[in-house]
Amino acid sequence: MARPFDVSAVEKKWQARWLDEGTYEVDNDDERERFFALCMYPYPSGTAHQGHIRNYTFGDLVVRYQTMRGKAVLTPFGFDSFGLPAENAAIKAGSHPRLFTDARMGELKSSVRRLGAVYDWRREVFSHDPNYMKWAQAIFLEFFKAGLAYRAEAPVNWCPGCATVLANEQVNADGTCDRSGDLVQRRNLEQWFFKITDYAEELLNDIDTLEWPERVKTMQRNWIGRSEGVEFDLPLAFDPSRALRVFTTRPDTGFGVTYAVVAPEHPMLAELVTEDEREGVERLIERASQASELERTASSDAGAGLDKRGAFTGSFVINPFSGESVPVYVADYVLGTYGTGAIMAVPAEDERDFAFAQVHGLSVVRTIEPPAGHGEGPYSGEGTHINSGFMDGMDVAHAKEAAAAFLEEHAKGVRKVNYRLRDWLVSRQRFWGCPIPIVYCDVDGIVPVPVEQLPVLAPDDVVMDKSGQSPLATHEGFRNTTCPTCGRPARREADTMDTFTDSSWYFLRYADPFTADRAFDPAQVAKWMPVDQYIGGIEHAILHLLYARFYLKALVDIGLAPGLAREPFKRLFTQGMIRLDGSKMSKSKGNLIAPEKYYDTVGADGLRLFHLFVGPPADDVDWTAQTEDIIEGCARFLDRIYRLSHYDECFFHEDETPDDLEVRREVHRAIAKVSADLEAWSYNTAVAALMELLNTISKWARRAEGAHRSTLDESLDVLLRLLAPMAPHLSAELWEQRHPGEAGVHAQSWPVADPALVARSSVVMVVQVNGKVRARLDVSPEVSEDDATSAALASAEVQKFLAGATPQRVVARPPRLVNIIL
């Protein structure tokens, strides 16, 4: 398509100027109101794909808009530059991940510059910068000192494809790896964990204070998974001085407990098992230990498979409610890692317990009257308690309260809140990550590397493979060291940290990248934090967004970030994904539509406008056959602006006519509309409003009657200012042509609508008869109910329908509508 100007030349000119002049560099002591605009730190995967373009188009709009609103906008950029793809690529190519990563960073950097997105490049931060690693490791050690980082042996998720352990958050619901898609295995390993569970309650409660998409908040609440209940003792029948401790959210159903179940990992299991039952129990344990988490917890097996997956231990415990002795089973549907690893089983009111009881011939005692016609199955709903001693006749809520009080008195019970959230496993058996700064000494045990020796850097001559052995463990020169405490020979930790640790505090370093003697100066960071607007993909709803929240809370608590708000991201916006043929567009799927091809045709401005216009920013974008046409349409809109700005056949007249005034009014309405839409993330309708404004101005200027000079000038200048955050190159170019030698459009202030011009002198009022539109009347916006009614009744159209009759009722909603009911 032939464009009326050289798109490429214009865009390159402005990109060079923004970069050379450091237009968007901002200092910490800037006196304007501060605004921290942040796009999620990208993994450097090479040139930008459409997902990046969408992200940085939105981010750049926020930066330029807030700047025009008079704020000092912090707009940093950097890279989440550790990670598996670089390591795997290096193994394949026989090179070093750093070479690969540096090249990809360079590509992504030029991509965002070619998009016209502007940053304060002095503040660039990237994970594998030794300067950043030093403080990432220092934070780890502070966590260790505070007891927030600990080493423990635990069953962990092992991904064979990635040859490393994973955090729970990186395992999909179906038991596959979030990255490779491989089925994750269970392994018992000694690993490093961060105590995120200490913050479960605060992480949950503070969600309420965030201006985040409801969807993301819900996902985090689900992930944290709070449940309120009671933990109490079931005394052992063979030794009532000791007891099996269980957790339940339904203490009210206590009289219905007909058996108890322990997890295969339960510490008391060995002593509960009798000689007669030993064989069956051992078989069960063996099977459970081999099963993957997926097989073990697959709900599709509920019922049918349960017989094979439980065994009687031979022991009994006392139900403290009824005083009866009930059998203890071991079953893999009870998890060792949740609650106490043991449950009371109430088959009448719990589906799993019911299915298990059916298979094992255990008795079922109802404690809640199910509604009529419920049948034989378990009932877990509301109802009146029966067979429940002191709880008979109570509803569920009252009975829960009564039961909890009873247990606290008689069964060493205590009200307890349990969370689904587990501690964050941060060890990774890979090379391309930040080494964990720990030394193991036979005498002194786990010893932190002294801060002055940080950063611990991996040597370059490490043999990387995917054996599952940490590559650093095979490098004797790295591994062997001396104990910082006693000086005897010792060994370095060979694992690296999860890359999500890097992305958990990078925004703090952005706010103060210059401090040399610590991770950041809290006083400097406090000038910018919390982030005013965070923008990123929905895929980080749990992972990154939960970890970063934990980090900041922990950093404040251990004294590294005094005075900072405990939540990092005040407002979050999650953009939709780009889909091609229904699946996510991504490099790994090989279905990318590269942005570069558009730069010579529609330009970065055209592509940006497309991403703004195609639909609500939060929605997914389907890239279809029609997409190319829509992109063309956006470029056409820019062309029309260019042409209007150069329109020289316009006939001008001296005095402002009513038509000219109406155009001015439309201009001010557009200012109001676009401003409101930008605040509300309704970018698609903001673009539509600009299109309408252009249509209005264009038609008016081309009329035979001509236009008023100063009205046209004002209209064009406003249009360019409104367009400046969306299509920065063209608006800068046209502004410069119209105002040579003056400050650029992005240095102009955001236009303010004049309320007197926005208000309408007359509006169209709809007159309905029996709900059908029969007439439209021009009325004043302030028309009274009576005047509106009489005007409606007087209109010829209505008279025709009335035919002399008196209406039964008249509903007047001036100035919008009058409805006459006959």
Added chain:
RNA sequence: GCCCGGGUGGCGGAAUGGCAGACGCGGAGGACUCAAAAUCCUUUGCUCGAGAGGGCGUGCGGGUUCGAGUCCCGCCCCGGGCACCA
């Protein structure tokens, strides 16, 4: 199973309980042109009608209301999250 979103023309999508379909794409017709492209103008939910005009229309079924895409109840379908979590 539970919890969030969502379902509107041929398509992407607009619509504080008040004219459904803004804006754009696509289509149709026209102007300009030797012709085409580009540009500009007109038109475009479906349907009956020559026309004036009428009827039907926001996943389905009910309800509230003078009035429902919007609110309420019950379903269906699509996307996402959680899930043997006691």
